[in-house]
Amino acid sequence: MIDLQGLLSYFTHFAIMAGIYSIFCLGLNIHWGYTGLFNIGIAGFFCIGAYTSALITIPPPTGVYANYVTQVFALNLPFPFGVLGAALVCGIIAFLIGIPTLRLREDYLAIATIGIAETIRLIFHNESWIANGVRGISGIPQPLSSLVDPRNYNFIYLGIVILIMITVYILIERGIRSPWGRVLRAIREDEESASMLGKNIFAFKMQSLIFGAIVMGIGGALFAHYNKSIAPDTFTPLYGTFIIWVMLIVGGSGNSKGAILGGFVIYGLWVLPEFITRYLPVALQSRAPYIRFLIIGIVLELILRYRPRGLMGEEKHVSRLLK
């Protein structure tokens, strides 16, 4: 009986984390899967989303604690404001990155996004006046936490994550399975040809970049409120970018269901070895996370080599009207 309880709470935890990662995947799918935008700075939007939502919702520090914490503001607003704020700030940052890069070759966007992600992390790392520097911030409030026993809280949070995931999914599907998405996919196939058809390539790419970044920001906010504390070193290229790319490619880029599937499969593959590495020799145990990342990296290479479409691949008849 006790075991069952433990298993259930473990699966809830798993589903929350996999769900949050699926949201990042959905965002990346807008960029890469549908528009061909090569964003490898997801960690940057992840980080900004998490910090923005945290700072908006956290109460100002009081008592002794106040002596140890510095942050640029603490607004103590409800959770929805945090999520909206995260979305808004990520959208603005995406817009600013888009200006110099979207008119250029796609690999330049990739390099620029790496740069922005690293710079954002460095800023949160060094500028402790913004959000307490390396030590990060903790005590991020959880929505609806007063309703239930803390032991059962994760069920509520899982509900919130799923609700947001479904909303994001519906909004993306509506946009993609319509003329808007058709233009994005055409741009992905042949940019010049699309511009010959009167489509303003830059404007469409910009919309895609911003929309995807907003989705990533929401993912970041959900992460912050689940984890309750965040620090700059969470948002590394490995944990914040690379694993999400593998999720999307494995799930099948150009397919929102595939993005969610990939999120769950790869998150599963990421936590599964945890059970195995426990039995490794002690010397190797401290290196276990690296072994897990190694496995993920090898999975990516194998997928690219043998099944570049991923598990699901793109659907052929995307528009819902053209059955």
Added chain:
Amino acid sequence: MLEIKDLRKRFGGLKAVWDCSLRVEKGSITGLIGPNGAGKTTLFNLITGFYKPDSGEIIFKGESIHGMLPHNIFKKGIFRTFQITREFNKLTVLENLMIVQHPQTGENIWNTWFLFHKVKKEEMVIRKKALEVLEFVELIDHRKEYAGALSGGQKKLLELAKSMMAEPEMVLLDEPGAGVNPTLMNKLIEKIRALSKEKGMTFFLIEHDMDLVMNLCNPVIVMSEGRKLTEGSPDYIRSHEGVLEAYLGGQYGIDPQ
């Protein structure tokens, strides 16, 4: 309809288009021939805004379109096809046509969320039109296939179908006949004639297949070394000595491709 004056474009040391002046009359099917490297495709790229001219003028319907971006030139009513067809591979044939319609309410993401019914209605209209066009070019059975899966000749037809869908005032065709088998070729000629007659569309086409040009076009413009050499009816061009010379000379000229 289209007038080009003293157009110049150089790539490094190569004078691709040099002091080129020519006119295309409204409603005509004007052919553009010339040896490799004469600057024909470059001229198309200049007209459609792919390259910016170094100097000169491009006037369409009495308005300068010099230096405009490709998508704005499209909006003025010029559609072009490519020598090597450029369909959207992973869009279906039908989608390849539907995307041509411009403007579309559903191309604004807010409308897809908040004006969904209007978008849906409009899609139905666009779809109907696209199916009619597909019927006309006899690609209707392929409508659900990826455009990338079509044969070379079918892709040419798809390009033509796109130009019908766009209903532009002027179509620039870059070698519509290349790689097309004779049966399909006759069909293509027939379609172009029909479009010109019934819809009053103006065609300006580059072609190497002399039979096609002489059969379809009037007038024919000959380009050589970046400028217009001569212009006239197919019979006149056939008997013009300079044209043959340009072709022979062209073999030893520089080919920018």
Added chain:
Amino acid sequence: MLEVIFYGIIYGSIISLGAIGLTLVFGILRFANFFHGDLMAGGAYIAFFLITGPLAWIGLPGEPFGTTSFSIRMIIAFPVALILVAGLSVLIDRIVYKRLRQKGTSSILKAIAALGISFIIRMLIYIIWGPDQIKYFAGARRIAIHLPFQIKVRPDELIIIIIVTVLVTSLHLFLRYSRMGKAMRATADNMDLARISGINTERIIIWTWGIGGALAAAAGILYGINVALNPEMGWSFLLPLFAATILGSIGNMYGALAGGLIIGIAQQVSTLFLKPTYKPAVAFVILILILLFRPQGIFGGKQS
């Protein structure tokens, strides 16, 4: 100030070595090679392995000469590591990229594969050598020589500059005068043209990976000598490498050389008024400025 610029040149010359390899791969193979930085790290760690492993077991002395960090072990390990990393690069090409080329995979998917390889290399380094910083010689020599203009320089730094000069000069001679070098430059200029004119592009690709890998290893080892080794060093070099490559125009070896020096100096000068940890961000800002104002780079006439 002069001193800071001098340090910038040393640091920049290491970036240059990496960027030259990157620009060759970028120019000839046409994709953004995101594991180039990790080849640097790989080279540095392989040299460390050689020094503490096989070369120690056969009884070679590990004591450095004079006031330098160079021992007889290092002198042997250096070229061996270069060859091993060159071989590793070629091996990666044979396993991964040959197949992707044959399938006509887009340059972006190649870049994603490169991202994957970069993480694999980094994780292997973490697993084998652990996350901590490592030095080639625990008691690194810090005795400085005084040069004019109040520049203090460690013997190591002089040797680094000499090694970089020798490598760059030999590469220059190779590209200018050897058949293979000329073919490489032609291919970088136009792959299709090179193929039509009968140049064996597969052989050129192998040479490109080999040279790129060897230079990356050299850069990594020199950085290891000058500073230290850590598993993230490859990643932290990525932005400076790409900034130098794009600044110097993709495919242009001399551009990459100059670009590396400019980035190195700019990063070093920035430490006068910014925290040193912002160095990668400085490279990033320069990169954005180039992309905004001269995306074809300072040495490029061609529009990208």
